[in-house]
Amino acid sequence: MKYPALRAATVACLAVATLTTQAAEPKSGAAEKLYQANCAACHGVKMEGAVGPSLGDHAWLHGAPTKANLIKIISKGVPEKDMPAWSPALSASQIAMLADLIAANAAATGSGAAKPAVALTPEARAQRDVPDLSGFKLPKGFHIGVYANQVSAARSLAVSDSGIVYVGSRKAGKVYALVPRADKQTADVVTVAEGLENPIGVTLLNGALYVGEISRVIRFDNIDKRYAQKPSYEVVKVSLPNDKWHGEKVIKAGPDGKLYIPVGAPCNVCDVEDTKSAKIYRMNADGSQLEEYARGVRNTVGFAFHPVTKVLWFTDNGRDEMGDNTPSCELNVAPKAGLHFGFPYCHGGVVPDPVFAKGRSCEEFEPPVAKLGPHVAPLGLTFYTGKQFPEAYRNNVYVAEHGSWNRTTKSGYSVRLITLYNSKVVTDTAFIDGFLRGEEVVGRPVDVATLPDGSMIVSDDYGGRVYRVTYDEK
Numbered sequence: 001m002k003y004p005a006l007r008a009a010t011v012a013c014l015a016v017a018t019l020t021t022q023a024a025e026p027k028s029g030a031a032e033k034l035y036q037a038n039c040a041a042c043h044g045v046k047m048e049g050a051v052g053p054s055l056g057d058h059a060w061l062h063g064a065p066t067k068a069n070l071i072k073i074i075s076k077g078v079p080e081k082d083m084p085a086w087s088p089a090l091s092a093s094q095i096a097m098l099a100d101l102i103a104a105n106a107a108a109t110g111s112g113a114a115k116p117a118v119a120l121t122p123e124a125r126a127q128r129d130v131p132d133l134s135g136f137k138l139p140k141g142f143h144i145g146v147y148a149n150q151v152s153a154a155r156s157l158a159v160s161d162s163g164i165v166y167v168g169s170r171k172a173g174k175v176y177a178l179v180p181r182a183d184k185q186t187a188d189v190v191t192v193a194e195g196l197e198n199p200i201g202v203t204l205l206n207g208a209l210y211v212g213e214i215s216r217v218i219r220f221d222n223i224d225k226r227y228a229q230k231p232s233y234e235v236v237k238v239s240l241p242n243d244k245w246h247g248e249k250v251i252k253a254g255p256d257g258k259l260y261i262p263v264g265a266p267c268n269v270c271d272v273e274d275t276k277s278a279k280i281y282r283m284n285a286d287g288s289q290l291e292e293y294a295r296g297v298r299n300t301v302g303f304a305f306h307p308v309t310k311v312l313w314f315t316d317n318g319r320d321e322m323g324d325n326t327p328s329c330e331l332n333v334a335p336k337a338g339l340h341f342g343f344p345y346c347h348g349g350v351v352p353d354p355v356f357a358k359g360r361s362c363e364e365f366e367p368p369v370a371k372l373g374p375h376v377a378p379l380g381l382t383f384y385t386g387k388q389f390p391e392a393y394r395n396n397v398y399v400a401e402h403g404s405w406n407r408t409t410k411s412g413y414s415v416r417l418i419t420l421y422n423s424k425v426v427t428d429t430a431f432i433d434g435f436l437r438g439e440e441v442v443g444r445p446v447d448v449a450t451l452p453d454g455s456m457i458v459s460d461d462y463g464g465r466v467y468r469v470t471y472d473e474k
């Protein structure tokens with residue numbers, strides 16, 4: 001069994017959850033809760049897929065999504081492929097409820113039911129699904145538009161000097177190039193590569209595009225000249241853990257010409273101090289001289305280097321299952337190698353872990369420079385160094401908060417502006433709100449970057465698009 005600690009925790013939680021929810025709620029509500037508590041981390045909050053496959057419209061790996069088939073696969077799992085067997089943890093009636101829920105989702109998304117008579121073209125469907133732009137809230141003078149649609153599962157962003165934006169993805173398995181159209185307000189989407197394993201990380205170094213997949217790093221040389229030709233790539237020789245849980249690899253070129261890569265903890269919370277997990281590494285561009293840079297990092301999915309001090313800043317996602325309001329997700333700074341950021345002993349700089357803290361104190365570890373709030377899921381960040389935004393907005397940090405997946409009241413779903421004075425955090429306010437409208441999610445921000453004209457772009461893996469923010473006083 002791959003995640004013994006996690007499985008035990010999940011089972012313990014469930015015992016409580018089922019007692020409190022089953023009596024009072026309609027069946028579908030209870031099934032939904034079971035799904036969110038046990039399955040969403042791998043299959044996505046909306047069954048759209050993450051580390052595990054989509055449970056909607058897709059090519060089913062284990063036969064048609066009939067109730068009987070689903071019960072079989074959920075009960076037995078596919079342990080060698082990281083799908084746990086659930087019969088030890090869930091009762092037969094709970095598994096049957098989940099099977100009903102997934103069968104209904106499969107039918108609703110088209111893989112079980114007949115297809116609609118008039119199929120929209122993908123472009124038309126993407127256009128139709130763009131949320132009402134007036135529902136976004138930005139400070140005065142800022143405007144938001146769609147820069148590119150149909151960037152399925154858009155994750156990390158890397159902008160080349162010529163203004164081409166490279167975009168990683170997750171389950172889509174694709175890397176895209178967004179090529180500015182003549183109007184410069186929108187971009188065409190070109191698929192650079194496909195069939196990759198959750199290639200969320202992208203970065204540019206010496207004219208090459210580096211892509212982080214779960215189990216390897218690949219390099220496309222001279223990418224700006226070759227993106228449209230389904231370019232070949234080289235595999236960079238480097239050996240890092242390839243667990244699927246938190247195993248996706250952001251990658252970023254540092255000002256020192258090295259590549260920085262994190263390896264998340266393969267669990268919600270577990271002690272992996274003596275393994276290669278829960279660390280940030282750096283290495284030469286060819287993969288040589290791999291060294292640990294920071295430890296005690298649960299799951300960072302975004303980092304950036306301060307434009308003046310060149311210091312590494314990174315977000316970290318706090319652990320789950322300690323309730324809605326603790327611990328806080330973190331914004332951290334690592335001015336030198338060898339610092340410890342607390343995981344799994346101390347969370348958010350101040351919360352000792354109920355199981356792992358034994359004999360350790362939060363004072364031993366580097367505290368975050370900002371506590372971003374519980375479950376907000378901070379991912380990408382950037383320092384805005386463009387000239388288009390007013391002075392007060394420059395050289396500050398912008399953090400994409402993907403939003404909570406299991407909090408009672410959703411939080412995050414926003415791009416935050418963290419202002420700095422001499423590298424000290426001063427304020428944390430909303431820069432773009434409106435990805436969450438009441439209880440309706442219209443987008444989930446993943447990464448932020450600046451275009452050569454000083455406008456800012458934001459990727460959204462939920463809507464599968466990239467937004468662009470401009471400033472013009474009006």
Ligand code: HEC
Pocket residue numbers: 035038039040041042043051052053055059060061062063070073074078081082083084086098102245
């Ligand atoms: C640790 C990650 C993880 C968790 C948690 C998880 N799954 Fe899975 N699941 C997977 C993976 C990976 C696969 C694909 C297995 C394969 O390649 O055969 C999968 C496959 C499946 C399939 C088959 C899909 C198909 O295409 O045939 C179903 C149904 C499913 N899971 C349901 C569930 C349910 C219900 C839960 C919660 C009770 C759950 N899973 C929890 C990782 C997970």
